[in-house]
Amino acid sequence: MPETRFNRLEQARLEKAEVLRGLGLAPYGLRFDPSHRHAELQRLHADLANGQERDERVSVAGRVMTRRVMGKLAFFTLLDETGPIQLFIEKATLAAALPDQPEAFAQLTTLVDSGDWIGVSGSLRRTDRGELSVKVTDWQMLSKALQPLPDKWHGLADVEKRYRQRYLDLVVSPQTRETFRRRALLVSGIRRWLDERQFLEIETPVLNAEAGGAEARPFTTHHNTLDLPLVLRIATELHLKRLVVGGFERVYELGRIFRNEGVSTRHNPEFTTVEIYQAYTDYTDMMALTEELIATVCQQVCGTTVIEYQGTTIDLTPPWRRATMHELVEQATGLDFNGFSSREQAAEAMAAVGLEVPDAADSVGRLLNEAFEQRVEESLIQPIFVTDYPVEISPLARAHRSKPGLVERFELFIVGRETANAFSELIDPLDQRRRLEAQQERRIAGDLEAHGVDEDFLHALEVGMPPTGGLGIGIDRLAMLLTDSPSIRDVIAFPLLRPEAPPPVG
Incomplete structure (x- = not known):
């Protein structure tokens, strides 16, 4: 029975999770061993030329941020803590690497949505456009996301939502x-x-x-x-x-x-x-x-x-820079609080230059601090x-x-x-x-x-x-x-x- 509290898009993701279970592919994995993270791969393989491949097996894991499927070829962007890395997914490569899973390409490109966590293994390839990519030969679902990612997060006017749902803001x-x-x-x-x-x-x-x-x-x-x-x-x-x-x-x-x-x-x-x-x-x-x-x-x-x-x-x-409170207040207001002998005298002088005189400021010292907060503090850049x-x-x-x-x-x-x-x-x-x-x-x-x-x-x-x-x-x-x-x-x-x-x- 479908969960009525989920909308149409969320329900579709639930159904994909059930399909994964039916295929024996757990939608919520137990563990995965990444060999590298994005930043490390970029550093270690900065010398790989455009259009070239390197026969070194690596494993990476992260959240799928973008998907582009073009017939027998697909490009995913995978985000780990250190940054995004591209996945180069080719039907023929997957078929050769996983002969007992002829539908691996179709499963990966239809059952994985943006927001999902996956782990992949493969070799390294730098595209003709210079993008370091993992050429996928194996994949594993790590966590099926039921909520889609925001479409235009950076354009949201509701800044408070970024604080309230910080996890999405971070994603x-x-x-x-x-x-x-x-x-x-x-x-x-x-x-x-x-x-x-x-x-x-x-x-x-x-x-x-x-x-x-x-x-x-x-x-x-x-x-x-x-x-x-x-x-x-x-x-x-x-x-x-x-x-x-x-x-x-x-x-x-x-x-x-x-x-x-x-x-x-x-x-x-x-x-x-x-x-x-x-x-x-x-x-x-x-x-x-x-x-x-x-x-x-x-x-x-x-x-x-x-x-x-x-x-x-x-x-x-x-x-x-170092300066006393008295010096800064005198520079900003012209008032020398060292010369005031009473609270009343200081209050009268403050009022004369347009400063507020709170009743709670019951001494010359407290009025000095008031003058500082009103006229000096915000100017100290x-x-x-x-x-x-x-x-x-x-x-x-x-x-x-x-x-x-x-x-x-x-x-x-x-x-x-x-x-x-x-x-x-x-x-x-x-x-x-x-x-x-x-x-x-x-x-x-x-x-x-x-x-x-x-x-x-x-x-x-x-x-x-x-x-x-x-x-x-x-x-x-x-x-x-x-x-x-x-x-x-x-x-x-x-x-x-x-x-x-x-x-x-x-």
Whole structure:
């Protein structure tokens, strides 16, 4: 009985699967041993001249992307992970190679559809037009695809469908496959760079009793057995610092972070960071580390440190520009925040130059940050370390050694986006307690991104933490840069999306 939930094209594929079974050819294979992949064959046989054959037996496997059948000859395009390779299918060749299967050519050309996975064996031939091909002498169905491939995927206006059905996007878009290949190389390159410098990757908990390490609203959950309310981590910072207290001098973790916040081209609730902590260093050391790390992985992934992003040339060759937040705001607005003695004075000056003055920005330092975000941030296209932030927005950073009211912190901006954040870490347990208590007061007052006092973390600081530099890098935003991707959802394989609306009834 036919499956009524399948349309006509899908039903035809089901029927072909049954025909294969009837012929003793399983439509869903168990295994296959490819001898080569596309890229390897192209490299090994680059010297094969047009119109020539090479009597070397090879086996390849992949998804059938295109089919052209012309009487007793057919050309299929087979796609493996490294690229497409052409199959040269000749009726006479198959008949000679498979004398006990006189219908092999007809079966291959009528029962195999685009989208199917097959494995083939044969010799190599370069066509008169210069296309390296496998001259097929044997074939095997590996998986019968019931869904046809999209006809005009690249012309689809529904970009969200590419995110929702990423598997189809990967099948038909070489650019998407290259994006995720580069992202994988980026991640492995960062790990390799850190491991070679004696950093240890140590995993920290995803479930926490208290959110900390950033100003962000957490996701909440509940442990049934312990009857314990928990939150998903918004940063790995506080546990990695505990490891430094315990005696590890170089630690990092590259992993998932969860923040219950808005979704945009640069924000996703689930994202990836690497946080790095090194004892006996400060934020100036972290600048040097950041430059070398990012420039190195950029060279490895892109082959250069001068790249194109959305039509703009970005030069990641160190050294990068350094400027304080105060300097950049004064250049953009004419306002010298060092001269404001009160919040009211700063607010009046901001309003006079057309800046918004949010009520939540309740200090000169917070207003400075507002001015920076409104007038400076998006203009920072080439890599720049913005340094010396207000203490009010940096509860975990060490007080600046020579500038009262500021902390030793930098953020790296590239193409108008924060890409990295680093501190000379605050190791004074009494100062840290005061900062966390101030955060807790903001939380009680209704700030959903502020957090409470983590007593265990404070106890760890009281045990003693050496001077330490800490750094966090957003992997997704860095991947956007190195793959020329305009949206964060382009570099997250399966981004969070709203459920699709059910089809209308009737």
